[in-house]
Amino acid sequence: MAAVLSAPSTAAAAIPAPPPIQQLHHYAYRAKDAEETRHFYEDILGLPLYHIIQSDIVPSTGEYCPYTHFFFRLQDGSFIAFFDLGDDVAAEPSPNTPQWVNHIAFRVNTVDELRAMKQRLEANGVEVLGVTDHHIFHSIYFFDPNGIRLELSAQLADEFQMLQESKTCHQRLDEWTARKEQWRKDRAAGKASQPLKPQQNDRPELVKR
Numbered sequence: 001m002a003a004v005l006s007a008p009s010t011a012a013a014a015i016p017a018p019p020p021i022q023q024l025h026h027y028a029y030r031a032k033d034a035e036e037t038r039h040f041y042e043d044i045l046g047l048p049l050y051h052i053i054q055s056d057i058v059p060s061t062g063e064y065c066p067y068t069h070f071f072f073r074l075q076d077g078s079f080i081a082f083f084d085l086g087d088d089v090a091a092e093p094s095p096n097t098p099q100w101v102n103h104i105a106f107r108v109n110t111v112d113e114l115r116a117m118k119q120r121l122e123a124n125g126v127e128v129l130g131v132t133d134h135h136i137f138h139s140i141y142f143f144d145p146n147g148i149r150l151e152l153s154a155q156l157a158d159e160f161q162m163l164q165e166s167k168t169c170h171q172r173l174d175e176w177t178a179r180k181e182q183w184r185k186d187r188a189a190g191k192a193s194q195p196l197k198p199q200q201n202d203r204p205e206l207v208k209r
Contacts, residue, residue, distance in 0.1 A: 026071060026079035027104055029148055030091040034068055034084040036145045041080070044124050045117075047072035050079065080104065082146070090146055103141070105151035111138050114154040135202075136161065175199050 031037040041047045050073040056066045066086055071079040093099060108114050111131070118128050118140050130140035136157035143149055157165070179199060186192035201207065 023076060024078045026081045028069070028081040028083060029146060031082035031084045031146050032088060032090040033145070034070060034082070037082050037084075038070070040145050041072045044121065044126070047074060047080070074106065091148075093147060099149060100141075103149035103151050105139070105153050107153050107155060109154065111154045111156075114138060114140060114152055117152055136165070172200065 038049055042049050049070060051071040053069040054067070055069075056064060058065050058067075068084045068086070069081060070084070071081040073079055094102065108117065114131060118131065121128050121140075121142055126142050128140050128142045130138070132139045132141070134153075137153045137155045139151050139153045141149060141151050176198060180196055183192050183196040
């Protein structure tokens with residue numbers, strides 16, 4: 001006997017499909033000092049200061065917190081933005097997260113441009129890590145004046161290679177999720193004391209012998 005498919009509920013049918021999200025509009029951080037931040041992003045990185053919003057009241061919450069909100073424009077029309085709250089206080093890093101985890105990455109066109117930016121940063125007294133080989137792209141890493149870790153990347157893989165990579169992402173994440181569920185059960189039973197390792201190592205050349 002054929003299975004009968006139930007019709008979607010009225011509530012579910014009334015939910016609109018997600019509209020296509022076009023691009024990143026902006027990413028916002030706290031800045032200790034607006035001018036220090038402007039100098040770094042505009043004069044050194046070359047991102048033009050493009051927009052400023054100033055107010056005493058936060059529109060989304062209604063709370064009183066005077067601020068200067070300023071935006072730097074990337075080539076694709078997206079922005080990285082900052083809030084100077086007028087108190088000379090820097091954002092504190094997350095106490096339970098390694099410094100290398102939370103970061104924002106920008107893209108340049110070529111590895112030569114990446115090396116040129118590394119030279120430019122170092123000439124301005126900025127410590128730079130890399131060039132680091134991630135196989136599908138190369139990157140350099142550094143911190144801005146607010147302690148935010150930044151990455152500049154030059155893509156090596158073409159659209160076809162990235163499309164092929166995308167075809168296995170859900171399967172790999174499902175495998176990770178299943179293993180993590182078992183790890184949680186083992187931890188609850190006192191059988192797991194170490195963090196869960198991934199089922200696949202994409203960087204075998206970095207394993208210590």
